[in-house]
Amino acid sequence: MAETPALRKHKKYDWKDSNLALFGSKLEHDLKKESAEHEPAWENAGKEVGLKIWRIVNFQVTDWPEVDYGKFYEGDSYIILDTYKKSGSEALYYDIHFWIGQYSTQDEYGTAAYKTVELATYLGGTPIQHREIQEHESKQFRKYFVSITYLKGGADSGFRTVKADEYTPRLLHFHGDRRGVTVKEIPRDKNKLDSTDVHILDLGLELYQWNGKSSNKDERVKAMQYIVDLKEQRCGKAVSEVLDEEFTEPSHKFFTYLDQVAEDDDDQSYDPKDTINELYRLSDESGSMFFSLEKTGSVTLKDFDGKDVFIFDTKTEVFVFIGKDTSADESKFAMTYAHTYLMKTDHPLVPISCILEQAVDAAFNFTAALAA
Known part of the structure; x- marks a missing residue:
């Protein structure tokens, strides 16, 4: 088989490009309210308990198939709405997340951010809004899905195509433990095989599960379940084989598809210098906007004041608290700050x-x- 050239390196998500400075102006709010009332995607949003996902396509909000919930293309941005009820109440509550793939364009994630606030406006302005970044999602976001799969490219890549002659082979990496297993598409490079994890080579109608010699039970079980789901999605036409690293010959067909040469990935890991909570206050009580450190260490709800906006930084997640008696300017610019x-x-x-x-x-x- 001819060797495949190295994968083209795409521009990764730049968090400095979020353009949040546009959020909060009166003009922006008025435009958002007007737009929300005419956005077809919101027609049935938030009317029933459950999860709903949309993908941003050419500045438009498009439905994401329910069968693909939990699968995210790293070149795309998505909006996720969780509608639920609390015990003993019939009222509906909402959490809205916009998810940014590491190769999503500025136009896509900017639209996702804008449309998230627009959806919150449509639902009465009370939903909790979240920004999620690929591989750095909140615990709450991860709980929505049995597993999260990161796929290369965009949604047009055709993950569910079943025609063997049209299908693009994919190598999926399963890594985790009983607390959760993450599935990520990686380059089909044999040097990327990890003996401590499990991999699935997806050829469309042929599926290979490669168990690293030091992989754990949770990774193997998750991979087995994943193959069962793929077979079901492909109408039972796909066949599978399980390979154990220690007993698989180097001449096996599996290795002939691992012909890509992967470029080194930019390091987007996050290792904070400290893990101490920090609480900041945003206030204009003095006549001008003032941002100051309020407290470090242990923080309780009593430390928040309903007259101001607070930024609570746990070093692994950031919360913006908007007091019910905040001024209009404090509230408008909370996310920007x-x-x-x-x-x-x-x-x-x-x-x-x-x-x-x-x-x-x-x-x-x-x-x-x-x-x-």
């Missing part, structure tokens, strides 16, 4: 949640962070 704050830290790739004081009891990730 959070973004500006992150630009000055060593940890940009963290989830952000924007929470109204009156919705705190529904912000489970926020209350959990306070209790930690």
Whole structure:
């Protein structure tokens, strides 16, 4: 088989490009409200309990097939709406997340961010809003899915195509433990095989599960379940084989498809210099906007004041608390200040949640962070 050239390197998500400075102006709010009322995608949004996902395509909000929930292309951006009820209440509550793939374009993730606020406006302005970055998602986001799969390219890549002569081979990497297994598409490079993990080579109608000699039970079981799902999606036409690293000959057909030469990936890992909680206050009580450190270490709900906006940084997640009696300017620019704050830290790739004081009891990730 002819050798495949190295994969083309795409521009990764640049968190400095989020353009959040546009958020919060009166003009932007008015445009958002007008747009929300005429956005076809929101027609049935938030009317029933459950999860709903949209993908951004050419500035448009498009439905994402339910069968593909949990699968995300690293070149795309998505909006995820979780509608739920609390025990003993018939009222509907909402969490809205916009998810940014590491190769999503500025236009795509800018539209996703804008449309997230637009959807929140459409649902009455009370939903909790979250920013999620590929491989740095919040615990709350991950709980929505049995597993999360990162796929290369965009949605047009045709993950569910079943015609063997049209299908692009993919190598999937399964890594994790009983707390969760992450699935990520990686280059089909034999040097990328990890003996401590499990891999699936997906050829469309042929599926190979390669078990590294030191892989764990959770990774192997997750891979087996994944193959069962793929077979079901492909109407039972696909066949599979399980390969154990120690007993698989180098001449096996599996290795003939691992002919890509992968370029080194940019390091987007995040290792904070410290893990101490920090609480900041945003206030204009003095007549001008003032941003100051309020407290470090243990933080409780009593440390928040309903008259101001607070940024609570746990170093693995950032929460924007908007007091119910904040001024219009404080409320409008809360997310912008959070973004500006992150630009000055060593940890940009963290989830952000924007929470109204009156919705705190529904912000489970926020209350959990306070209790930690």
